[in-house]
Amino acid sequence: MPDASAPSQTDMRRRILDAAALLLAENGYKATTLRNVAEAAGLKAGSIYYHFPSKDHITVEVLNEGVQQVSKAVLDAVDAAEGASGKAVLRAALEAHLKALAEHSSYTRASIRCFSMVPEEIRRQTVYVRRAFDSQWLSILQKIQTSGDIHKDVNLKDLHLIILGTLNWTLEWQGAGEEERLQLADTLAKLIMR
């Protein structure tokens, strides 16, 4: 019985998830085969079923973890910037989002790029976490707007779309460095505020 809460176990379970995340991010759900995942993780395809009951369970876990990583990073950044100006909070959130996308790129890329192509059953099991993340960003923007740092006329739903679209689109950038990320966060923040 694989038990994630067990203190020390072979980290094979994690290695399988890592391998799956990487392949899902690069090739998508259908093109990611258990044999490829197994090879990348260092075991044989059939052995995966000792750790997971199916390919779909692995996929769900990867997709949800990807969103949660970004979500946590943004939340932490906003909390750390509490009391600062709206502009500073927004900058912090943008940078945290971008940094998370770049760093845990496998999981986050997988969750962003695979979600819309995945079978409906998997979507059902991942859509909740995504909605929570959406709400989180929206409430950040709301706070900044009521504080006056975002103009009252700006449609927050549109702004939300602009931010999410822009940040997630950076994944199509192949190999952009930290400088470009900071630069983009700067440009975007400047556009939004003022």
Add this chain to the structure above:
Amino acid sequence: MPDASAPSQTDMRRRILDAAALLLAENGYKATTLRNVAEAAGLKAGSIYYHFPSKDHITVEVLNEGVQQVSKAVLDAVDAAEGASGKAVLRAALEAHLKALAEHSSYTRASIRCFSMVPEEIRRQTVYVRRAFDSQWLSILQKIQTSGDIHKDVNLKDLHLIILGTLNWTLEWQGAGEEERLQLADTLAKLIMR
């Protein structure tokens, strides 16, 4: 010998492309099977090979046509707005892009959503059209900036990313109407200008 320039032929070739575009847009490259395409087009899988030499050829044609449809729409809109203010030109380009995404949604969605997941050989045969489209948008922005309607300090590369990201991200919107599109173009244009 299927010849697209022939005046009248069964439109089966077009129906196959249409069906493929729809399925590619919804399910991605790997999950789009020739048997599904055939069924949607109203023939049997083997018969597709009378019109196309392979699945990949169909895919390349769909992806390229998708980009070209948006490209042409944006170009036409900019040409029609020639002489107008930078703001008007940008608005026209944004709206044209969004409208094209929504209207020819199959081809454009397919090209945007499949490109990064597709085998390398297909990417090689579609990347050129995409680059041309990128350049087109960038040169539009450059003209507006040199005309003074976009602040000199704004990084055009970032702005380009913001626009492309935002507009293409709308594809994840399921079933947004024209009102929302115009509203988004408005919000985005207001952020960029001024």
Add this chain to the structure above:
DNA sequence: TCCTCTGCCTAACAAATGTTAGGCAGAGGA
């Protein structure tokens, strides 16, 4: 009437896929 070409179909192929059944080496407690 004969012949050719068009446009599609049927039936099969090899390869690859998710998944399962059964086995096996080794660790470790009794």
Add this chain to the structure above:
DNA sequence: TCCTCTGCCTAACATTTGTTAGGCAGAGGA
């Protein structure tokens, strides 16, 4: 020593994939 459990492997399975070979009905010219 015996037993059990862990963690993996091998070998197969049914299905689905892109693709191909061969056939067949009908249109239309000679």
